[in-house]
Structures are given as C-alpha cells and as structure tokens.
Amino acid sequence: MSAALILAGLGVPALGAAGIAAAHRRPNLREGVTLLTAAILFACVLALLPGVLAGERPQLTLFEVLPGLDLAFRIEPLGMLFALVASGLWIVNSLYSIGYMRGNDEAHQTRFYVCFALALFAAIGIAFAGNVFTLFVFYEILTLITYPLVTHHGSDKARKGGRVYLGILIGTSVMFLLPALIFTWHLAGTTDFRPGGILPADVSGAAVTGLLVLYMFGIGKAALMPFHRWLPSAMVAPTPVSALLHAVAVVKAGVFSVLKVVVFVFGPDALAGHTAWLAGVAGFTIVAASVVALGADNLKRRLAYSTISQLSYVVLAAAVLAPLSLVGAALHVAAHALGKITLFFAAGAIYTAAHKTEISQLDGIGRRMPWTMGAFAIGALSMIGLPPAAGFVSKWFMVSGAMAGEHWLALAVIAASTLLNAGYFLPIVWRAFFRPLSADAAAHPHGEAPLPAVIALTLTAAGTIALFFWPDVPLALARQMLGAS
Amino acid sequence: MNLAAHLPAHLPALQVVLPLLAAPLAVLLRSGNAAFVLVTAVAWAAFAVSLGLWQQTGAGAVISYAIGSWPAPWGIELRVDRLSAFVLVLVSGMAAIVLPYCRQSIEREIPKEQHYLFYAMFALCLTGLLGITITGDAFNVFVFLEVSSLSTYVLIALGRDRRALMAAYQYLIMGTIGATFIVIGVGLLYLSTGTLNLADIGARLPQVSGSRPVLAALAFLTVGICLKLALFPLHQWLPSAYTYAPSAVSAFLAATATKVSVYVLLRFYFSVFGESLLFDRLPLPEIMLLLSLAAMFIASALAIFQDDLKRIFAYSSVAQIGYITLGLSFGSESGLTATVVHLFNHGLTKGALFMLAGILVIVAGGTSLSRLSGIGKAMPLASFGIVLGGLSLIGVPGTVGFVSKWYLVLAALEQGQWWLVMAIVASSLLAVVYVWRFVEIAWFREPRADLPKDRRIPLSLQIPAGLLVAATVYFGLDTSFTVGSAAAAAEQLLGMNQ
DSSP: OOOHHHHHHHHHHHHHHHHHHHTTHHHHHHHHHHHHHHHHHHHHHHHHHHHHHTTOOOOEEEEETTTTEEEEOOOOHHHHHHHHHHHHHHHHHHHHHHHHOOOHTTOOOOHHHHHHHHHHHHHHHHHHHHHHHHHHHHHHHHHHHHHHHHHHTSHHHHHHHHHHHHHHHHIIIIIIIIIHHHHHHHSOOBBOOOOOOOOOOTTTHHHOOOOHHHHHHOGGOOOTTTSOOOOHHHHSSSSHHHHHHIIIHHHHHHHHHHIIIIIIIIOOOHHHSHHHHHHHHHHHHHHHHHHHHOOBBBBHHHHHHHHHHHHHHHHHHHOOOOOOHHHHHHHHHHHHHHHHHHHHHHHHHHHHOOOOBBBBGGGGGGHHHHHHHHHHHHHHHHTTOTTTTTHHHHHHHHHHHHHHHHHHHHHHHHHHHHHHHHHHHHHHHHHHSSSOHHHHHHHOOOOOOOOHHHHHHHHHHHHHHHHHOOOHHHHHHHHHHHHHH | OOHHGGGGGHHHHHHHHHHHHHHHHHHHHHHHHHHHHHHHHHHHOOOOOOOHHHHTTTSOOOOOGGGGGGGGGSOOOOEEOHHHHHHHHHHHHHHHHHHHHHHHHHHHHSSSHHHHHHHHHHHHHHHHHHHHBBBBBBHHHHHHHHHHHHHHHHHHHHHTTTHHHHHHHHHHHHHHHHHHHHHHHHHHHHHSOOOOOOOOHHHHHHHHHTTTTHHHHHHHHHHHHHTTTTTTOOTTTTHHHHHSSOOHHHHHHHHHHHHHHHHHHHHIIIIIIIIIEEEIIOHHHHHHHHHHHHIIIHHHHHHTTTBBBHHHHHHHHHHHHHHHHHHHHHHHHHHHHHHHHHHHHHHHHHHHHHHHHHHHHHHHHHOBTTTTTTTHHHHHHHHHHHHHHHHHHHTOOOHHHHHHHHHHHHHHTTTTTTHHHHHHEOOOOOOOHHHHHHHHHHHHSSSOOTSSSOOOOOOHHHHHHHHHHHHHHHHOOOOHHHHHHHHHHHHHHHHHHH
C-alpha cells in the first residue's frame, strides 16, 4: 500500500503534466487538471502521514542503476514534512497562478503549468529519496525543469538571469555535489540515508571536513554565500514561480538536502568538531544577505535576499548540531515556507493590481489592498520571528538549541538578524498603511488583485498563524527525525 | 549437413563476410533502392550476429576461429572476447540504426545516380570496422583499417558542401600517415617476435620486451592509432570531416570510427604489450593523462567558439575522446571500465546528436548557428532531443554520460588524485556552456523568416534518431548491459597478462 502511494506521489504530478499538455487548447480544463493533480498529490502525501507518524518508514526500490546503487525511495519524517509543505502549498499556489497568469495575460501558459507540475515531481522525488544518488538525480531534474520557468518571458533579462541560475546551480552540483556523492560511495560503499550516518568510523577527520565542504557548497540550492546569486537572478520569473519554487520547493529542497546529509550521511555525532566553519559561513550569509535586503528597493529582490538569509538559519542550526536546533531547522523548513510564500503572493498581487515593483512606490497601498497588505504583515512577522506567526516557533527551538550547545556565535547572529529583519520588513508595512497615497498613485485607482490570488494569499497567511498555534504535526515529525537516530 | 546447427560456430566469419559480400553486390545491383534494402538487411544481420557473439562470450569465454581451419599462429585467427563482442555490438548496432536513416537523408544530399555507390561504401566501411574489431592478427588490423579508412574518405567526400572534398583530402593525408605508423609498428613487432598473431606476439614479447625495436613499435603504434582516434593534438582532421560529411555519415562515423580505434589501442596496450612494458619502461600513462586533459579542456573550449552546430559536436567529440583515453591512462579496473563504457555511451550520444543535426538541416538549410536561430520554436522535438543529448555530454544523471563520469571520477578517487576529480568535473562545465549556447540560440531568438512552411520530417529520419535519444536515457538508467559488459571487458583485459 505505502509503496503504491510513493509511486503515486511521483506518478501523479508526472501524469498531471501530460494531462496539462494535452488540454493546452482549453485553458479552463487545463487549470482544472492542475488543481486536480495538486489535490490528488496532496491527498497521496497526506495518506502516508499517519503511518510515518506511527513509526513506519515506507520504502520502494525502483531499479538498480549501477551495481549496488539503486533508484530507491524511503520516507522518513523530515522528507514527509518537506513533501507535505511542497504538495500542500502547490494547491494554493495553483489557485494563485490562475489569478496571476490570467491577470497579467502571460504567454506560454501551458508550458508554465507543465513545467510546474514536473518541478513538483522532482521535489517529491527529493523528499522521498532513499539515498544520496536518488536525491542527486531529482535535484538535477529540478534545476533543469525550473529553467524554462525562470526564463519564462524569453527576454534578454530572462536569458541573463537564466544563465546565472543554471550556471551556479549546475556548476555547484557538478563541481562539488557529484564528487561528494562519488566520494561517499567510495568511502562507505553505499549512499543510503541511515539514521546515525553511513561513514565508517575509520574515516579521517580531514576527509569528513572535506566531504562536508563539498556537500554544503555542492547543494547550491541552499544558497550559502558565495553561491547565492542564482536566487536574486531567478526573480525574473513570473511571481508564482518565485513564490512556490524560489521560496518553497527549490530552496527548501536545498536546505532539506543539507539536513538529510548532516543527519543521515554523516550523523550529528560524527560531525562534532567539524562544523565551526559552517556556522561561520552560514552566520555570515544570514547577516550579509540581511544587509543587502535592507538596501534593496525592488520588493522581489528584498524578498530574495531575505530568503537567502532565512535559508542559512537552517544551515546554521544544522551546524550547531544540538538536537533542539535540528528540530528547529526542520520546523523552519515549514515555517519559512508558509511565511515567504505569503510575502511573494503579496508582491505578485501588488504587481498584478497596481503594476508596482519598488518598495518606494507602495505609499498608502494598504488602504486599497487591505487583504494583501494584511497578509504581508503576517508574513513579515513570521520572518522576524514574532508571535503569533510560525517563524517564532522555529526560532524558539533554534535559540534553545544554540543555548543548550553554548553556541554564542549562533545566538549573536540570530539576534542581529532578527533586528535586521525587523528593519527591512516593518517599514514596508508602515509605509503601506500609514503613509498617504502619492499623487501619481491617486490618479490611477485600483483595488485588490484577482480573487483567486487574494484567496491564496489569505490562506497562506492564515496557515502561518495556524502553524503557531498548532505546530503539533511538524513538531512531531521533526522530533521523530532525531528520535530514530 | 544441418546448416542451423553449424551456424553458431561460424558467427565470427559471418560477422565480416556478410558486409564484405554486400559491398560488391550493391555495386552490381546498380540501383539505389535495391542497394539500400540489401545493405540494410545485411547490417541488421550483422547486428544479430554480434549479439550472438556477445551471448557466446558471456561467461568470459574467448572464441577463437581459425579461417580455413589453418590454426593460429600460422593461419589468420578471428578472436572474440568480452571487449571485442561489446564493440561489435556497438558498431553493427549503429549501422543497423543509421542505415534506415540514410535513405531519406542522402536523398537530399547526394545525387541519385551515386546512391548505390554510397551504400557499397557504407558496407565496406562497416566491413572494415567490424574486421578490425574481430581479427586476432596484427597485419589484418592494418588491412581492415585501410578498408574502413578508404571507404570513409569516399563517404566524407560525398558531402554536398564543396569543402567536404578538402575535409576528405585532409583526412586522407592524416589517415595515411597514421596507417603508415601502424604498419611500421606491426613490422617492428614481426621483426622482434617472428609472428603476426596478436596473442602469439603477446606471449613472445616478454622475452624481448626490453629491446629497442619493441619500444619503437610501441611508440609507432601509439602515434598511429592516436591519429586515427583523434587524440589531441592529432585531431585536426576530425572537425572538418564530421562537419562536411553527409549527415548520416557523420552520425555513423562519430559513433563508431574513433571508438574502434580506441579498441585497437586497448588491444595493443593490454593484450599485446601488457602492463609492465607500458607503465614501467615508457612514461605512457603520464603522456596519455596530459593529452587527455588537454583534449578535455582545449577541445571543449574550442567547441564553445564554433559557429556551426556540427562543428561544436565535432570538437566535443575530441573532448570526449579525452575522457576515454583518461580512463585508459589509469590502468586500473574502474579506469578501463570507464573507458569501455564511455566508448559505447559516447557513441550512442554522438550518433543521436549528429542524426538530429541532420534533421535540423532539412528545415533550416544548414547547421551554422545563424541559421538555427529560433529553431527550438520551429522544431521543438528535434531541438529537445539535442538538449537531451547535450545533457548526456554534460553528464547529467539519467543519461549515459553520467554513468561514464561516475566510473571516471571513481577511478580518479581510487588513485587519490583529487585534482583529477576536480579537472574531470570542471571540464564538464565547459560542456554546459556549449550546450547552452545552442539552447539560447534555439529558444531565445525569433525563428528566421525564410524557414519553409512545410516542416514535416520523414518518419524514417525521426524514428532512428528518436531511438538513439531514447537509448541515451535508457542506458543511463539501466546499465546492466553496458556497465556489465564494460566491467567484464576491463577485467579480462587486465587479467590477460598476469
């Protein structure tokens, strides 16, 4: 049964993509297929949840690619959490896409929805991967399949953005992740994810550190500096892409992979003493990206740098290695996803309704788009880490973990970045609600964005708050991830 | 006499005799259509024969076939082991797939009255390549090499661009020099050991291994074979030859010709000379390593700056040959596995790519990049196939290129050569650049106004190309045939001289 559900999790989005392509002449049917596919996928993932919570670890081995190296899937709690977040938000995002793509009269919409479904296929593959090899396969598929989405407009700017996007993501994965994968195989004779890690005890410290360096920079999707530039470049994409892929599926695939590797390839115990440099790099990324965000006037650019900073929270927490901070890291995958997708939805709604992209143009817009900017405010709270938003919960665990591990650098970084986050999000909210409309804006009346978009961003904002009050399921999954090790 | 019962024992002879007979028959038929049917049928028969031979050598058996029942070393021996069976499957399989593609393809490129000659030359070329692979005799290697080379010169010269003549002439000069070197090397070996049978030479060499003629033979053979396999910097003939040859010929040659030369190199190195001579007396591994790296980087970099798609692929071939010889230079089992498996994998990939380029020619009128602007919108399927093939050149998982890279990197890791690991992966980034150059031209520019309205492509072109593209993905996921054969071949090669 559960093996069939794993197959369904992979097959549904792939078949959905075919269905979307087949329905390309009838937009309503096509979007219907997208929504239906998303709903079925979420149902499949949800059906796996009770078993995983009860301690089951469903497995499926498809076939052997190289001797001893299988394309295999094994669902553990962390992957379950990632799959839940990605597939659940895909439904909302599809709703939003319909409003956005039609509202902006975008071209090539069929290609857009097909690639989107395939991107989800790849994300589910990453979430369910049973070994580093399988993860790598789907990781590369995800990079390639999102390229047409990033360069959707086909303009010169899109082409340049696509170059940076692909150059960094393919470059890091081929240069570092592939050697890391083969080195792992060479050392351990397997690439399976196993609780407690797979590296034999006699591997030298230098090899462990070297391998960790290769993995951390090889997983370019986690956007550790200096390999972060692809994320701002990807912002040339239509906003639904930025929202689901570059706030949820792609970037979360990155930090998810980081967590998987730390917990299931190395094992937290084996890494003790090898992660100081990683904490330093992640800490630097958090602060530096926040500083860049502070100076960015383009809303999507500011959000992108905020994402870079927030991703490194997860990496930092992984580097701290304390159980509590690993729980916080896993929670942050879900919390940041909900908050950041809300922010991107809001940015896209503003663009659709008012055609504004710069923060300095947003004076008084909250009065015309109260739902949008209200949701934006909630998302901002989550980024800063204030109650009653989900970001507070994950940050709580990360801070507790850093304290328990007496990791003062991590604490200082979290404190500094919280202030910086407040510094670049609160002024937007203040500007939207408390500044008078500019003369130019007053001459161009507009209301909220199309209804599907507003519904979508309201839903995710509500989710951000709900996760604060009911973090039980993600928390249980995050705890189980470690309980097994 | 029951023919069917005796057939399996005579497969080695049939492998060569079938295409050899087809060539003069095609000339006698004097009809393009009839010659097409004959040669295609023969190619498929040869494919079936090589699959049979592959089956027979499955358990590590070595088939020795004495022509005319003259036992070796007096008579000529045909010898099939894991390596030669694998290469035979590649060569005959590619011929079987390319031939159906030829018909519609040469229709547009070669005058009708020359078609039967084209098929005759194709059959001869196939004979030569299969003969080189199956023979156990050093002089025979040279003879079959000439058979395949001479027919190749003709095939290249048939290209409709006048520069094809120049390219064929250039290849003729270089190829002749290479063949001369090879025959000198074989002569020196004969001088030293008094035999021409490869296995026999291998058995007798240890007694004279230190002597200067043997070392000279090794050097002559190395240079001669490397000219034929286009190892950097002996590759100058290749880009023009592949670019101006008819599309079907480019596809067949790119997939097989250099690969067979690699086979000859492996055969001489590991079955005749053996490791001790190779790796102790001459700095061959170091030289091979250096030249392979130069090929990987310089040829890839050159590929980036070409403005013709076929020329990009040709330079990419030179670079990929660098991967093949790099694996060889390790002299280890995983290194040789990488060499042998990449020989097959790259054959598939390049065959697919050149076939697809031939399809683009039909609509775009040429393969210069300026003619291909916006071709991704005009011909989405063929262009997408090229991207898939390109991903295999890069080594993306799920394609055959990944499998080769896996073993190559593993071989470098086993030696503890981290800088080589980095060099291998860094060079594949250059492939990203030239593949993406095509992507940007094909999709980010508007299609040319002068593209014909009728863009239908005959199925006989689409199906073979599609099959090969599918094979580059299939053998990237199910590697039991390719890696299984390559690993067994590597084991057999290394085991021979122990």
